[in-house]
Amino acid sequence: MSKIELKSLEIRPNGRTSMLISWEFAPTTEAFSDYTISLERSESPESGYTTLTTVTQNSSSYIDNDIRLFRFWKQVYVRMKIAATDGTSEYYTPVTLMAYPPDVDALEFIRRLKITLGNKRYGVGVPCYVFLRKHGGQTCKECYDPLKRRVIKSQCSTCYTVGYEGGFYDPIATYIALTPDQKQVMLTDRGSESVSAHNAYTSHYPMLSSGDLVYDARMLRLWIVGAVSTVERRRHVVKQNLMLEEVDRTSVFYRMCEERLAEVKADG
Numbered sequence: 001m002s003k004i005e006l007k008s009l010e011i012r013p014n015g016r017t018s019m020l021i022s023w024e025f026a027p028t029t030e031a032f033s034d035y036t037i038s039l040e041r042s043e044s045p046e047s048g049y050t051t052l053t054t055v056t057q058n059s060s061s062y063i064d065n066d067i068r069l070f071r072f073w074k075q076v077y078v079r080m081k082i083a084a085t086d087g088t089s090e091y092y093t094p095v096t097l098m099a100y101p102p103d104v105d106a107l108e109f110i111r112r113l114k115i116t117l118g119n120k121r122y123g124v125g126v127p128c129y130v131f132l133r134k135h136g137g138q139t140c141k142e143c144y145d146p147l148k149r150r151v152i153k154s155q156c157s158t159c160y161t162v163g164y165e166g167g168f169y170d171p172i173a174t175y176i177a178l179t180p181d182q183k184q185v186m187l188t189d190r191g192s193e194s195v196s197a198h199n200a201y202t203s204h205y206p207m208l209s210s211g212d213l214v215y216d217a218r219m220l221r222l223w224i225v226g227a228v229s230t231v232e233r234r235r236h237v238v239k240q241n242l243m244l245e246e247v248d249r250t251s252v253f254y255r256m257c258e259e260r261l262a263e264v265k266a267d268g
């Protein structure tokens with residue numbers, strides 16, 4: 001627990017000239033602000049690494065658009081360099097290779113789906129922000145007990161009871177196709193309850209899972225992801241089908257989404 005370590009680091013083909021690198025840190029009580037973490041890439045496993053980007057505790061993916069997957073296809077190696085800011089320690093994570101070889105047809109399907117969703121004139125997608133829920137990284141100072149190794153408060157306003165600093169990663173802008181609202185009134189022991197659910201779909205990025213948030217900033221509507229099923233071709237996830245449940249208007253998540261969007265815009 002006293003060191004920053006990776007739980008996962010993955011490289012996947014993203015397009016003809018692009019690859020997607022995503023990661024998650026193992027739970028740790030270390031403060032990320034005491035470290036400089038950089039993502040590095042090389043064409044050889046042991047040398048020649050160049051820095052792609054600096055990793056913050058609120059990022060979980062990086063798209064590398066400077067690669068020709070088919071023309072000069074070589075294996076790519078990626079690792080992270082983790083260095084304490086005070087210079088006391090510096091180490092590298094194990095090296096990762098691309099998870100599967102790029103496939104022309106799958107990447108073409110992804111490219112076309114992105115056009116279907118995001119085309120300015122004919123696109124069927126709605127511009128949304130996705131907030132991925134954290135499953136690792138720096139544990140929340142307010143509610144996580146490092147000795148008991150668990151969350152000890154039932155309501156935490158710092159991490160929204162997720163257990164990790166801030167609760168969610170920085171928003172990712174994407175297009176999501178939503179079906180018309182499905183209003184349903186359910187009779188329960190507390191009276192009638194209205195449920196608003198959507199079926200929706202999006203492309204392969206960002207990869208969603210249950211508990212993530214989808215925010216339509218123009219209409220001020222927020223959904224939580226209930227279930228995800230994926231469509232794959234030759235191991236490439238090409239499409240994600242989502243079950244979305246609308247978040248109650250009084251939820252703290254609305255304020256969180258607005259604040260985090262403002263922060264990201266202020267940082268440029």
Ligand SMILES: [Zn+2]
Nearest residue numbers: 140143156159
């Ligand atoms: Zn907390």
